[in-house]
Amino acid sequence: MKQLEFGHVNKIYHTGTRETYALKDVSFSVRQGEFTVILGPSGAGKSTILNILGGIDTADGGTVIVSGQDITGLGERELSRYRAEKVGFVFQFYNLIPTLTVSENVALMGELKKGSIPAKEALDRVGLRGHEHKFPDQLSGGEQQRVSIARAIAKNPEILLCDEPTGALDSETGCLVLEQLWRLCREDKKTTLIVTHNAGIAQAADKVIYVKNGEITDIRINPSPLKISEVEW
Numbered sequence: 001m002k003q004l005e006f007g008h009v010n011k012i013y014h015t016g017t018r019e020t021y022a023l024k025d026v027s028f029s030v031r032q033g034e035f036t037v038i039l040g041p042s043g044a045g046k047s048t049i050l051n052i053l054g055g056i057d058t059a060d061g062g063t064v065i066v067s068g069q070d071i072t073g074l075g076e077r078e079l080s081r082y083r084a085e086k087v088g089f090v091f092q093f094y095n096l097i098p099t100l101t102v103s104e105n106v107a108l109m110g111e112l113k114k115g116s117i118p119a120k121e122a123l124d125r126v127g128l129r130g131h132e133h134k135f136p137d138q139l140s141g142g143e144q145q146r147v148s149i150a151r152a153i154a155k156n157p158e159i160l161l162c163d164e165p166t167g168a169l170d171s172e173t174g175c176l177v178l179e180q181l182w183r184l185c186r187e188d189k190k191t192t193l194i195v196t197h198n199a200g201i202a203q204a205a206d207k208v209i210y211v212k213n214g215e216i217t218d219i220r221i222n223p224s225p226l227k228i229s230e231v232e233w
């Protein structure tokens with residue numbers, strides 16, 4: 001089943017008198033449970049794709065269909081509900097609230113939605129049992145990113161959107177974080193899209209979307225994605 005469909009999407013940013021065509025006629029689809037990686041140089045339009053899919057930004061043309069719902073015409077309130085109910089986000093800079101404990105940071109997200117996963121269980125999933133009562137600054141960068149993954153999965157979202165989740169981590173820790181996301185996708189059949197500069201992960205992806213200058217240059221379906229343990233980083 002197709003879970004995400006981007007159909008002929010355009011996005012233009014206006015800065016003063018300048019227009020930037022961030023996306024030009026971008027079309028692709030993602031099936032339920034697929035692990036998709038978006039690759040491309042800086043400024044290619046990768047984050048713009050994720051932001052539109054996540055309802056943080058809106059398209060200027062085309063259609064964006066998520067689980068059968070066209071989100072292009074939604075108003076602010078409906079978009080807010082869409083984000084709260086369907087989308088889990090993981091960003092480069094973990095965006096944890098420094099004055100809340102690890103457990104509180106995760107639990108906060110669960111409050112947005114019925115059917116959420118308890119913070120303790122979400123933290124267990126990312127191997128952070130025993131860290132519940134610490135504050136974010138008492139954790140390493142990799143651990144903080146795992147808290148932000150736990151926070152995203154606590155909502156039990158339909159789709160998981162990850163924008164440079166390893167961008168602030170050393171390569172070894174970054175690989176561990178990617179492995180965690182890959183496992184979540186495989187075990188929970190959660191549709192996952194990752195923007196990353198770590199091209200190695202493409203070997204474990206079901207689909208790789210290459211973007212350049214706001215356009216898709218290639219979409220490769222991987223008939224036999226590797227297990228993470230088999231990837232050469």
Ligand SMILES: Nc1ncnc2c1ncn2[C@@H]1O[C@H](COP(=O)(O)OP(=O)(O)OP(=O)(O)O)[C@@H](O)[C@H]1O
Nearest residue numbers: 013014015020022041042043044045046047048049
């Ligand atoms: N809010 C904005 N206002 C104006 N221009 C923007 C805005 N957001 C993005 N852009 C422009 O749109 C283009 C695509 O940006 P985007 O952030 O999607 O690229 P990216 O592929 O994610 O890049 P990077 O890998 O550096 O994060 C760029 O030219 C960028 O400068």
